[in-house]
Amino acid sequence: MSTRLLIQNFATTKFSSSSSLTTFLSKSRLLTKNRGFSSFSSPSPLILHFSRRRFFSTTSAMGEVDSGMDAVQRRLMFEDECILVDENDRVVGHDTKYNCHLMEKIESENLLHRAFSVFLFNSKYELLLQQRSATKVTFPLVWTNTCCSHPLYRESELIDENVLGVRNAAQRKLLDELGIPAEDVPVDQFTPLGRMLYKAPSDGKWGEHELDYLLFLVRDVNVHPNPDEVAAVKYVNKEELKELLRKADAGEEGLKLSPWFRLVVDNFLFKWWDHVQKGTLSEAVDMKTIHKLT
Numbered sequence: 001m002s003t004r005l006l007i008q009n010f011a012t013t014k015f016s017s018s019s020s021l022t023t024f025l026s027k028s029r030l031l032t033k034n035r036g037f038s039s040f041s042s043p044s045p046l047i048l049h050f051s052r053r054r055f056f057s058t059t060s061a062m063g064e065v066d067s068g069m070d071a072v073q074r075r076l077m078f079e080d081e082c083i084l085v086d087e088n089d090r091v092v093g094h095d096t097k098y099n100c101h102l103m104e105k106i107e108s109e110n111l112l113h114r115a116f117s118v119f120l121f122n123s124k125y126e127l128l129l130q131q132r133s134a135t136k137v138t139f140p141l142v143w144t145n146t147c148c149s150h151p152l153y154r155e156s157e158l159i160d161e162n163v164l165g166v167r168n169a170a171q172r173k174l175l176d177e178l179g180i181p182a183e184d185v186p187v188d189q190f191t192p193l194g195r196m197l198y199k200a201p202s203d204g205k206w207g208e209h210e211l212d213y214l215l216f217l218v219r220d221v222n223v224h225p226n227p228d229e230v231a232a233v234k235y236v237n238k239e240e241l242k243e244l245l246r247k248a249d250a251g252e253e254g255l256k257l258s259p260w261f262r263l264v265v266d267n268f269l270f271k272w273w274d275h276v277q278k279g280t281l282s283e284a285v286d287m288k289t290i291h292k293l294t
Contacts, residue, residue, distance in 0.1 A: 077101075077137065081153040082113040085211050087197060089114070089290060094153035101138055103207040106199065115210035116166050117260060118147040118174065118190075119269075121218045125277050126235040128223070129244075130178070132258070133231045138202040141231060143244065144258035149173040150210075163192040163287070166213045178233070179224030190215045191281050193272060196291040200259035211290065212260055216272065216281060238273060241265075263293045 077098040084093040084100075091114075099105050100113045120128045128146045132139055151157035151169035159165035167187040174180040193214045201207040225233055236244065245265065247255045257265075275281045 080150070082150045083153050083158065085112055085114050087112065087211070087290070087292075089195065089211050091158070097150070100150075101202075101206050101208065103201050103205060106207055106209045110209075112197070112209050112211060113150060114166070114213070115148070115150050115208075115260075116170050116213040116215055117145050117264065118170050118215045118217060119264075119272075120146040120174075120185075120221070121216070121273075121276055122235060123218070123220050124235075124237075125218075125273070126237050127241065127273070128233060128235050129241075130225070130230045131232040133227060133229055135228060138206045138208060139256075139258050142256040142258045143248075144261040145264065147173050147177055148258065148260065149177070163190075163213065166192065167215070170215055177226055177229040179226060180221045184221045185217060185219055189219065190217050191285065192287055193281070193284055194268065194286050194289065194291065196260075196263060196267075196293050198260060198263055198293045208260065210260070214264060214268070216276065218276060238270065267291065267293060 077096065080097040081094045082097055082100045083091055084095055086092050095111065095113075100111050105111050122128070129143055130146060131143050132141060134140050147170065149169065151166050157165040157169045157172075159168070164187065167190045170190060171182050171185055171187050174185050175182060193216055195211060195213055197211045199207070199209045223233055225231075244255065244257070247253055248257050248262075272281070272284050275284045
């Protein structure tokens with residue numbers, strides 16, 4: 001049994017108590033030692049840290065779920081396991097979506113998770129925007145880019161090579177949120193342009209702390225929004241987006257933009273949009289830099 005397989009076994013094991021967690025780790029140590037894996041003769045402090053935190057934090061949270069939380073969002077909060085990373089985008093563990101979005105845990109434990117933001121343009125080079133549904137736990141009813149979510153802690157979405165794991169996750173969520181079939185958005189058509197790290201509180205209790213992959217895509221697609229995720233959609237050209245920005249800044253019509261979308265708009269979007277129109281998007285790619293934005 002390899003170290004990688006042991007970690008995958010831990011990721012999929014449901015522990016009923018702290019003692020069962022300890023037993024699992026002890027058996028893992030003995031098994032690897034007996035098979036000659038001296039490099040894993042005892043559980044690493046990093047695995048022990050995130051293992052114990054995953055058991056105790058999830059158990060605690062499940063006992064105090066917000067009674068007003070939508071059933072769909074509640075299910076996703078506890079079934080979805082986000083990928084925890086450090087500020088250099090190295091995987092350090094995983095935790096529930098619930099824990100990853102609690103500002104208390106973000107601040108006290110510096111939880112940082114991997115995310116992605118898709119910017120989908122049609123053949124007229126208009127950008128598809130969505131308004132998040134009223135039932136979203138973080139940033140309900142704000143306008144944002146085409147699709148924003150998280151790769152999950154599963155084999156297909158942990159693949160680092162060619163950013164394939166994040167692309168797989170983006171394809172999955174475009175179907176979940178907007179009803180766009182996988183065949184209409186092939187993973188090899190996503191262009192990862194860059195990464196940014198940001199932190200943003202939502203309502204005091206909830207917030208975001210993400211290392212966000214920015215993915216661009218030019219495709220004509222049919223959109224069928226999922227009302228549990230999306231309240232409305234619209235395509236905008238550059239001038240129409242600038243008018244939305246003006247209204248948001250002026251507080252008109254109660255219009256609000258997501259903080260991650262605004263960071264992309266203010267730092268990258270319009271120059272990257274020029275590359276989209278010119279067919280030179282590859283010239284804008286910078287996947288080596290992690291932009292730390294506030």
